[in-house]
Amino acid sequence: MDNQDLENDFEAMDDHMMSSLDTPLRPDAFDLTDQEKIKIIEGHFREIMHTLGLDLTDDSLKGTPHRVAKMYVKEIFHGLNPDNKPAIRRFENKYNYNRMLVERDITLYSSCEHHFVPIIGKAHVAYIPGEHVIGLSKLNRIVQYYARRPQVQERMTMQIANELKQALQTDDVAVLIEADHLCVMSRGVNDVTSSTITAEYSGLFEQDQYRNEFLSHIRKK
Ligand SMILES: Nc1nc2c(ncn2[C@@H]2O[C@H](COP(=O)(O)OP(=O)(O)OP(=O)(O)O)[C@@H](O)[C@H]2O)c(=O)[nH]1
Numbered sequence: 639m640d641n642q643d644l645e646n647d648f649e650a651m652d653d654h655m656m657s658s659l660d661t662p663l664r665p666d667a668f669d670l671t672d673q674e675k676i677k678i679i680e681g682h683f684r685e686i687m688h689t690l691g692l693d694l695t696d697d698s699l700k701g702t703p704h705r706v707a708k709m710y711v712k713e714i715f716h717g718l719n720p721d722n723k724p725a726i727r728r729f730e731n732k733y734n735y736n737r738m739l740v741e742r743d744i745t746l747y748s749s750c751e752h753h754f755v756p757i758i759g760k761a762h763v764a765y766i767p768g769e770h771v772i773g774l775s776k777l778n779r780i781v782q783y784y785a786r787r788p789q790v791q792e793r794m795t796m797q798i799a800n801e802l803k804q805a806l807q808t809d810d811v812a813v814l815i816e817a818d819h820l821c822v823m824s825r826g827v828n829d830v831t832s833s834t835i836t837a838e839y840s841g842l843f844e845q846d847q848y849r850n851e852f853l854s855h856i857r858k859k
């Protein structure tokens with residue numbers, strides 16, 4: 639293998655690493671309107687319920703296909719559509735606040751992409767402002783946007799960290815997610831006590847001093 643091959647190989651690897659951070663979407667993912675998606679999903683979900691043997695003329699069940707379809711498109715998978723990405727306005731860091739800002743215990747509801755059952759947990763995020771700050775609630779909104787799609791926890795953690803870096807124009811960000819996966823708790827291995835922790839540290843947070851400060855803040859109650 640000559641140098642050029644090696645370089646091409648690294649580039650391909652880079653591309654792969656970049657794109658593997660994105661939620662896998664079809665190129666024509668946004669050709670349908672929300673209303674069209676709801677209609678199609680409703681039909682498929684009716685089929686699933688019918689196949690399971692449920693009586694769709696029953697008063698309590700007949701609205702379920704539509705409810706599930708609307709919930710998928712408008713609520714729990716709302717973050718698949720980039721139109722729903724939170725608008726984030728950057729403000730000048732007028733106060734020159736340059737210590738750590740931690741937003742802890744952010745409620746996180748997501749869905750496991752392997753089983754389509756809930757992932758429930760908390761996200762803790764931190765950054766060290768450079769020239770810019772953003773509104774506090776935008777940190778929660780970024781977490782919620784990436785949570786509201788079929789996910790694996792590792793990718794969700796990285797997606798949130800990357801978005802924070804872009805929004806805040808700094809590499810000094812930390813994200814830690816602790817979550818319970820219903821697919822582990824209520825089926826399969828049926829383990830109700832284990833939980834999953836993932837973290838991403840970049841910039842100054844790669845240093846022990848900053849990482850430990852972040853960890854001590856999120857441990858305090
Ligand atoms: N790495 C990772 N794995 C996950 C996540 N959520 C669910 N999984 C795992 O995805 C795996 C899917 O594996 P399979 O063996 O195909 O699925 P399964 O037969 O239902 O597996 P069991 O859950 O062991 O019964 C399971 O081990 C899940 O626990 C996640 O966020 N990250």
Ligand SMILES: [Zn+2]
Pocket residue numbers: 750751752753754755819821822
């Ligand atoms: Zn799962």
